[in-house]
Amino acid sequence: MDDAYGPLLFEDALSSEQRAKLRARLAEDPALADGWARWQQVRARLRERLQEHVPDRRLLVLYALSEEGREDLLTPEEAEALDAARPAIADALDAVPALQQVVKRVQDERADFETVWAQHREEIWAAEDKTDRRSQTDRNERAPRRPGRARREGAGRQWAWRLTVAALLLGAAVLAVVYGPQGAERTTVTAEAGEQRQVEFEDGSTVRLVGASTLSYTPGMDAAEERRVTLARGRAYFDVTAREDVPFVVTTPAARTEVLGTKFGVAAGNDTTEVVLVDGRVRVGPGGNNEAEPVVLAPGERSTVRSGDAPTSPAPVDLTATLDWTGLFVFRAAPTRVIAERLRNHYGVSISVAPALAEEPVTGTFERNRSVGQVLNTIARALGADVRKEGEAYRLEPGS
Secondary structure, eight states, X not given: OOTTTHHHHTGGGOOHHHHHHHHHHHXXXXXXXXXXXXXXXXXXXXXXXXXXXXXXXXXXXXXXXXXTTOGGGSOHHHHHHHHHHHHHHHHHHHHOTTHHHHHHHHHHHHHHHHHHHHHHHHHHHHHHHHHHHHXXXXXXXXXXXXXXXXXXXXXXXXXXXXXXXXXXXXXXXXXXXXXXXXXXXXXXXXXXXXXXXXXXXXXXXXXXXXXXXXXXXXXXXXXXXXXXXXXXXXXXXXXXXXXXXXXXXXXXXXXXXXESSOEEEEEXXXXXXXXXXXXXXXXXXXXXXXXXXXXXXXXXXXXXXXXTSOOOOOEEOOHHHHTGGGTEEEEEEEEHHHHHHHHXXXXXXXXXXXXXXXXXXXXXXXXXTSOHHHHHHHHHHXXXXXXXXXXXXXXXXXXX
């Protein structure tokens, strides 16, 4: 395996210095950053599915041993726990067919271990006898009784039992790579620095990529049971079409955002993600194996997630200012006078509002590259108002 991928797979074991080097490497290599974000997504998804269907994964190991006729390796307490859990395990195997492969992997690892143990146990015991004799001579003490062969067999089996637990975890990781979302062909879209790109998914949802950004997804979202995209780096503004009971999930290197139908912005760095909600409702949680509680945003709120930390509490923000990078004017229940001021500053023209309209709220999203007249006419239609133009000056007045 390429050394570049080792730290990605075992990020939890890295020191702070190694983490800093990894972040620098990800910043230099967009493809590597995308791969890391996808790996985080797979690990989180696998953990969720295993936790949902098999909360105590040790039971799956006991099941694997029992299915190959090795109940003798189970303690009475383990056998009792397994009998009680059999219906739940059967349901889990039906719901997650890949777990059958985990069971098979556990059985294979145990069989391989016992084969090696049978080949080398005599050598191991002879070495132990020799070591013990030397030790007892040096101490000039009476040697204790050596355990019989049956007890040694039990010890060997206990080691085999521990290896099966490791095999389960390894098998689960392998299955995540084989059966996870990235197993299907994915599409990657990149916006270079200073560039904007619009992506439309099959379900009608859209995303606007801004600046140096990389997004990947699996085609077929109109029929998928889950809609998942990965923002490996950069900033993206999402307009998600609602589909009942089919969430839309955005994974970044630091966070996981789940929505049903909404508009929101995501800014993703290597170790920090900012989510700003415009409309609807989203749940923002940490990425990877961090089990911190997610937070739920209401429209007009923001939360930030740093790698290894819980999301910050939702806080209100000025949507237009915070989402300035999108190339959009984003207003939610904003007074008309405030909108007029923003437009006046952006276009450099005089815009006034009649007192009767000054506090009228307006919600909408407008392209900043549209002319001032086009934006004002759209707002006027929403208010039932008129736009008066005198020279280079504009005024919103109640409709006649």
